[in-house]
Amino acid sequence: MSKNIKLISIVLFALFSFFILLKGLDKSNTYSPSIDKSKIDFNFKAKYLFSEKEVFLDELLKNEGMTLINIWASWCSPCKDEHAYLLKLKSLNNLNIIGINYKDNENNAKQFLSELGNPYTNIITDPNGINSIELGAFGVPETYLIENKSKLIIKKFIGPLDDKSFIQLTKIIQ
Amino acid sequence: MNKMKILSKLIIIFLFFQNFSLAETSQQVDKISKNLRCLICQGQSVYDSQSDFALSMKILIQNKIDEGKNDEQIYDFLKNKYGEWIVYDPEINKNTLLLWVLPLILFVFGGILILRKVSIK
Numbered sequence: 001m002s003k004n005i006k007l008i009s010i011v012l013f014a015l016f017s018f019f020i021l022l023k024g025l026d027k028s029n030t031y032s033p034s035i036d037k038s039k040i041d042f043n044f045k046a047k048y049l050f051s052e053k054e055v056f057l058d059e060l061l062k063n064e065g066m067t068l069i070n071i072w073a074s075w076c077s078p079c080k081d082e083h084a085y086l087l088k089l090k091s092l093n094n095l096n097i098i099g100i101n102y103k104d105n106e107n108n109a110k111q112f113l114s115e116l117g118n119p120y121t122n123i124i125t126d127p128n129g130i131n132s133i134e135l136g137a138f139g140v141p142e143t144y145l146i147e148n149k150s151k152l153i154i155k156k157f158i159g160p161l162d163d164k165s166f167i168q169l170t171k172i173i174q
Numbered sequence: 175m176n177k178m179k180i181l182s183k184l185i186i187i188f189l190f191f192q193n194f195s196l197a198e199t200s201q202q203v204d205k206i207s208k209n210l211r212c213l214i215c216q217g218q219s220v221y222d223s224q225s226d227f228a229l230s231m232k233i234l235i236q237n238k239i240d241e242g243k244n245d246e247q248i249y250d251f252l253k254n255k256y257g258e259w260i261v262y263d264p265e266i267n268k269n270t271l272l273l274w275v276l277p278l279i280l281f282v283f284g285g286i287l288i289l290r291k292v293s294i295k
Contacts, residue, residue: 040255103226129230130237136255138214139227 042151044134046124049101049109057131060098060122061148066173067096069144070120071132073104074112076140082160086119089166093173096148099123102132102140145169203235206245209262210252219262 042057061067070086072079089095099120101109109123126132135144138158143165145155155172157165207221212228220228238248252260264270 128233129226130234133230133234133255 040135040151040153042135042146044131046100046126046131049099049106049123049125055122055124057098057124060096060124061146061151063096063148065096065148066154067098067146067148068169069098069100069135069146071100071102071126071135071137071140071142073102073140074108075104076102078160079141080112080116082141082143082162083116083119085161085166087117089169089173090119092170095173096121100131100135101125103127103129145172200236202239202245203232206235206248207232209249211260211262213256213260 042061045054045056047054068086068089072083086097090097097120099122101123103126106125124131132139132142135142141160143157143161144153146152147154155168161169204221207228208219210220210231212218212220212223212225212231214227215223215225218228220231222228235248238251243251249261258264258267258270264273266274
């Protein structure tokens with residue numbers, strides 16, 4: 001009798017562990033805090049791409065409506081895949097899109113934009129990656145939708161934009 | 175000639191202290207980065223990792239130290255951006271309560287088991 005109970009409990013435990021691990025497989029590996037909790041300070045200085053001038057990111061968010069911040073690099077191939085979506089967003093809603101050029105070479109960035117088009121209203125550089133950390137980013141590509149007035153992140157996409165995130169974005173913006 | 179000697183000694187002393195202070199701040203970077211989880215490379219600390227994320231993080235920590243921030247302020251700054259998960263030392267709150275209490279429960283439970291065994295004998 002007690003042998004049976006032991007066997008059953010071992011089997012149950014194994015099943016339990018199995019399902020927990022199975023569930024863990026579906027979960028995304030990157031952990032990100034809920035957006036409403038993290039308050040980002042956009043008040044940091046960065047250099048414009050293709051110019052020696054510097055600007056506070058804050059100053060680029062100073063109109064009504066929303067801004068899309070996109071972290072990209074010419075060496076990042078998922079960025080190429082999502083580029084078409086950024087161009088579409090630009091033409092659809094005349095959205096203020098700010099690019100952050102992450103750890104990139106200026107010439108390569110120029111070539112990337114002349115080949116694929118430039119959806120960005122302004123591009124600032126991030127030569128050593130610390131500006132992206134100010135935003136709470138993990139790497140490239142990453143996209144943030146920000147409401148200019150409240151300076152809050154409304155939506156955050158880690159990884160390249162796709163059909164699903166594009167539809168989500170257009171819905172929010174319109 | 176004598177002046178040259180003094181000058182070169184001064185330079186050596188200056189360089190020595192320069193290096194010394196550099197070593198001290200990078201030690202502080204090491205200490206902080208050992209307590210930070212590299213969020214994109216599993217099972218590694220920021221200190222151990224050579225990923226882009228970790229390298230940038232180390233530069234950022236150095237910058238914050240240069241700005242005069244202390245360890246606690248740097249941890250808070252990063253927790254605000256990446257959440258509690260980035261530090262290896264979890265605070266006691268609603269979500270981590272079980273984590274902190276479980277060893278205690280197991281300890282008490284084991285103690286009871288041992289006591290029972292002993293008293294039966």
